[in-house]
Amino acid sequence: MIQRGVDRMKVDHPIRIDARRKDDPPGGRWAAIDQESRGAVRLITSPADPNLQVQLVHAEIERIRRIDPAVKLSEIAVLCRTHAPLEKMRVICDVEGLPCEITGPEAAKGQIALMRTREGWALAQALRRRRLRMLRLSALRRSLSYLQRAQPRNAALLDLLDIVDDVAATLQADIVPAAEALDLFYEAAGEMRRDGRASAIKLMTAHGAKGLEFDHVIVMDCADWRWDEEDERRLLYVAMTRARQSLSLMCAEGGRNPYLVDLGTVNGVHDHLPRALPQHRADLERRYVMLGPASMDIGFAGRASSAQPVHRAIAALRTGDVVEIKGRFVHSVSGQIVGRLAASVDSAPLQQGVASMVAVMVRTRSQTPEEYWPALQVDHWETPLAEVRLDRGLAGRTA
Numbered sequence: 001m002i003q004r005g006v007d008r009m010k011v012d013h014p015i016r017i018d019a020r021r022k023d024d025p026p027g028g029r030w031a032a033i034d035q036e037s038r039g040a041v042r043l044i045t046s047p048a049d050p051n052l053q054v055q056l057v058h059a060e061i062e063r064i065r066r067i068d069p070a071v072k073l074s075e076i077a078v079l080c081r082t083h084a085p086l087e088k089m090r091v092i093c094d095v096e097g098l099p100c101e102i103t104g105p106e107a108a109k110g111q112i113a114l115m116r117t118r119e120g121w122a123l124a125q126a127l128r129r130r131r132l133r134m135l136r137l138s139a140l141r142r143s144l145s146y147l148q149r150a151q152p153r154n155a156a157l158l159d160l161l162d163i164v165d166d167v168a169a170t171l172q173a174d175i176v177p178a179a180e181a182l183d184l185f186y187e188a189a190g191e192m193r194r195d196g197r198a199s200a201i202k203l204m205t206a207h208g209a210k211g212l213e214f215d216h217v218i219v220m221d222c223a224d225w226r227w228d229e230e231d232e233r234r235l236l237y238v239a240m241t242r243a244r245q246s247l248s249l250m251c252a253e254g255g256r257n258p259y260l261v262d263l264g265t266v267n268g269v270h271d272h273l274p275r276a277l278p279q280h281r282a283d284l285e286r287r288y289v290m291l292g293p294a295s296m297d298i299g300f301a302g303r304a305s306s307a308q309p310v311h312r313a314i315a316a317l318r319t320g321d322v323v324e325i326k327g328r329f330v331h332s333v334s335g336q337i338v339g340r341l342a343a344s345v346d347s348a349p350l351q352q353g354v355a356s357m358v359a360v361m362v363r364t365r366s367q368t369p370e371e372y373w374p375a376l377q378v379d380h381w382e383t384p385l386a387e388v389r390l391d392r393g394l395a396g397r398t399a
């Protein structure tokens with residue numbers, strides 16, 4: 001029913017049923033397990049206000065999880081026309097304790113590569129030291145699991161554990177050459193950076209979703225689709241056809257998007273009006289500012305000798321630790337300076353937010369342009385990366 005429901009979106013050529021699913025009944029397995037919509041496309045009338053609409057999207061996610069408790073979070077995707085609603089979606093997921101991540105090509109540009117984190121770099125160094133020797137993957141997994149239990153909020157360790165399992169499945173062996181394992185780790189880390197983590201709901205723009213598929217797709221409509229352009233119709237079609245099992249479409253109140261409004265008359269579409277309209281939630285009026293590599297003076301600790309306390313202070317930091325921004329510097333809870341903001345960052349609003357560690361990046365002399373080498377006092381050093389939460393009243397200000 002998903003393909004039949006979006007038939008009117010593609011006028012250039014007729015839609016053909018995916019050969020892999022041509023023998024499935026209309027609606028697939030969800031025709032049997034979804035007692036309300038019977039596998040039909042769900043067209044949900046929703047307020048255009050992102051604060052209100054994300055509450056309905058969250059309810060739809062919980063509905064999917066109730067119907068199919070075995071569904072993987074990574075097989076649920078929320079797609080938007082523009083980036084702003086994704087930020088609000090990320091907030092409600094955080095507030096409700098639902099793992100999520102904003103993914104796609106644009107989001108990947110601001111992320112630190114896994115193998116450049118403290119954990120990834122340490123693993124790579126260990127594997128390089130034993131390149132000509134064999135590695136027991138089960139032993140490596142036990143070591144990483146031990147570290148992860150001590151640092152349950154450390155996403156890098158969780159990602160490395162996932163990669164160990166992927167490498168073992170790829171090679172179909174437990175004992176492998178360390179050099180081969182290292183190459184596979186870098187390859188898998190690159191794919192993870194592009195595609196996102198396996199344990200999180202995917203939040204992305206329709207542009208970023210091109211070429212991807214998910215079991216369950218929810219498309220938001222915060223009155224940001226430009227319905228009077230042919231390219232917009234095609235893009236909306238792309239967003240809708242990312243779904244394999246279920247498709248839910250938010251339709252902004254007032255009929256702003258005629259493409260979505262017209263779908264309500266199409267066979268295979270369940271026009272749904274929520275029983276209760278959401279109310280404005282003040283706890284969703286927050287935003288996050290990521291102090292990634294571009295926001296930090298990444299050579300700051302590298303210009304300090306190994307005897308300087310900044311190196312010990314950074315080494316003591318763990319993912320999730322609270323840090324404080326004072327002026328242009330980042331301080332640990334003990335008051336020790338652990339980093340400095342880049343000159344382009346406006347620190348004023350950040351000082352009023354709540355900052356916490358998300359990762360520690362390793363930087364080396366070889367990664368640094370040669371003109372900066374004379375100022376370096378060490379060959380490799382760490383740079384803390386934090387995220388600042390700006391609550392209501394500060395959320396509208398930019399850094």
